[in-house]
Amino acid sequence: MQTQIQPSSSPAVDGASWKVWWQLTRPHTLTAAFAPVLLGTALAIQYSGGGVHWGLFLAMLIASLLIQAATNMFNEYYDFKRGLDNENSVGIGGAIVRHGIKPKTVLNLAFTLYGISVLLGVYICMSTSWWVAAVGVVSLAAGYLYTGGPLPIAYTPFGELVAGFFMGVLIILISFYIQTGTVTATSVMVSFPSFLLVGAILLSNNIRDLDGDKEFGRKTLAILLGRTGAIRLLAGMFIVSYIWVIGLIIAGIVSPWLAIVALSIPKAVKATKGFIGKSDPLQMMPAMAATAKTNTIFGLLLSVGIFISLI
DSSP, X not given: OOOBOOOOOSOOOOTTOHHHHHHHTOGGGTHHHHHHHHHHHHHHXXXXXXXXXXXXXXXXXXXXXXXXXXXXXXHHHHHHHTTOOOTTBSSSOOTTTTTOOOHHHHHHHHHHHHHHHHHHHHHHHHHSOTHHHHHHHHHHHHHHHTTSSSSOGGGSTTHHHHHHIIIIIIHHHHHHHHHHSSOOHHHHHHHHHHHHHHHHHHHHHHHHTHHHHHHTTOOOHHHHHHHHHHHHHHHHHHHHHXXXXXXXXHTTSSOGGGXXXXXXXXXXXXXXXXXXXXXXXXXXXXXXXXXXXXXXXXHHHHHHHHHHHHO
């Protein structure tokens, strides 16, 4: 759900334009699916000391991107059907409320992307283990139930927890597993910051939409904590992510090269400061973008640190 503002004076984009369909995927969120796949694969290379099965890597990457895009479309469809979004809303894809694409078309497209991801999943299972299918089914269900179903996860205090697990931890571990055939304690521990930072993306969205969500009776974590408490939690999630990596380095679990993630600290600081003292959704949009970028840069830098350590 997005907070309401005054209508924009910019002209609407033609509903037939490819830009509308691209916008419908909410491309700024897709990097949250790319970085975990890369990180899981980097950990697999480090573990096995060998090469990459590129077919499995590409299948996992494309499937993750498709599931993320489909989840975004479910979000747009169900928020529209419940009356939470209209043409004056901030931050949504806007295909339905601004550009006239039929809601049913958005829903069908989301299920189509799910179908393609299932085919990719079959290929992954045939090449590895059919246990991956069980994990995949649960992931697809979570993506749909995030905003679909009788009690959408996004409308509860558990949205950050679910998103962090499925889009952070699970993608990393599956990417690692399909390359190595196992899951190690190290891969689990390295995935923990991604759990926090993906959750932070959802928390930042809910901080922005806090006032509007209250009006519609949603019970997000940001609402329960209050604006100040939610911002403090956001800052804490950033801090713990960096401390966690330092702890892994000190414990000798990962290479000191992973300290390169410190380069993303300015983005985390910008994200936190961007919410302080603000209640206007438009003013908080840069902070939301900085939060998403922190997650992506953090994950990419972890991967870079692993690759450097292998040289």
